[in-house]
Amino acid sequence: MTEAAPRVRFAPSPTGYLHVGGARTALYNWLFARKTGGAFILRIEDTDAERSSEAHTQVILDGLAWLGLDWNEGPVFQGAEVERHRRDAERLLSEGKAYRCFCTREELEAQRKAAGGDTYKYDGRCDRLPATEVAARVARDMPSVIRFRMPQEEIAWEDAVHGRISFHGRDLDDMVILRSDRTPIYNMAVVSDDIAMRITHVIRGDDHISNTPKQVALYRAFGAPLPVFAHVPMILGMDGKKLSKRHGATAVGDYQDQGILPAAMRNFLALLGWSPGEDREIMTEAEMISLFALEDLQKKPAVFDSVKLEWMNGQYLSRIPTGELIPLVIRELTRMQVHVGGTDLTPYIDAVKSRSHTILEMAERVAVRLDSRHVKLDDKGRKLRAKMGDAYVDSLRIALETLGVIEDPHWNAATILEKLKARAEAGGMKLGDLLQPIRVAVTGSTVSEPVNELLEVVGKASSLARLTRAAERSW
């Protein structure tokens, strides 16, 4: 048998946004395909007409594109293949591997209740119906579903990340594979599709482990070869619970909005559950691809640490030339309704670049320098003011006197520093005690570029106005 190129798929259902867990699963599939020279296929599992929508599909496509995860085939829509799903289900029925079940939802509900809820398993009563009775009911057009007769034997597979995983058929239900409206159930559709698409490696979330024995049983019933299964661990919130809405941002779109760079997001996500070894962390796309291996995936779930993500984003940010950052910052500023006009943002971005973790943070800092209306006193600024007491305002007054006499043409970083230094020395004060209040008055924050550079960027008129306002209002 020739060694065929691997074929993997990412198969989201368009019932919500692209979750970071889904994005990571897609990333692993993509890395594996690129690494092995295989095909990465995008399949939209839209068989749940109730919850699926085109808008959600578009969000998922956009999210993948943003992350730079391009697919070789697709998107293919599962909904377009119901005919095949139906045929496959009926084939199992005709081969005696499945049977018709006439129990209504109400009857099943009653059975479930009678069995005491949690441990309920369909008892197979319709499987014991005489053939004549089944034929009679069908002739009467009595609604029915098709149930798969679960083999009462061990069902196991060699998982690429977990090793051998084994279930027993006796613990599994005779699952419905075709609804009474003749539409397929998930496990049926997935197996039918994966066989038809010749998928060789199924890389998906841990939450599918319990679906896998059911699917393995179906592969066996169809006489189809098993793909390699690789179940990657979940992503949890900081409290150790499954990552969900209440943990804040869970959609990749949220991170895009926060000004996380796609390359940083990709790098961070890759490391959440995978380690290339040798203490590698910041990696280029090419390095990730060449180092990636399913065997190196983690078995235990990982906690999503947004602080580390921001750190990593900062690393990427500081390596990007300012020119490339300009359009991104302008986009944020526009969203913040900050008027940029024809102003060249280069000096502003240079000033805040190494101090920002996200594009959004960068834009906010630029806005502060551009327009005093964006200055807001933060906690650390407030703390400094409180700590210094009267000395705070005194420093601002001294700064105003000192800076006020600088002629407009001489308003530059060098002159400003020279004057302030001289004044501090003359007054016997530490330079920092003079500069830190200025920083807070001008930016509202204790973090900024060197104060003299800050004042030059902000400009004389606005700087003095801010200092005056802060001195009067005592901040």
Add this chain to the structure above:
RNA sequence: GGCCCCAUCGUCUAACGGUCAGGACACCACUCUUUCAAGGUGGUAAUACGGGUUCGAUUCCCGUUGGGGUCACCA
């Protein structure tokens, strides 16, 4: 509850029988800058517990505990 999966610093992780248990984020200190970061240097911090196997267990086996997933005519 049944079934299944998992278990190294607070977090992400390295180690694939022999290491002072390494790195990163965060935190702390120092350093550089007559100033804020960044950077540099150093520090605090982990093998859940109990049994085995072995000359030797983070590593292999069993149990306990803890956490997670899943149990639909959803996907």
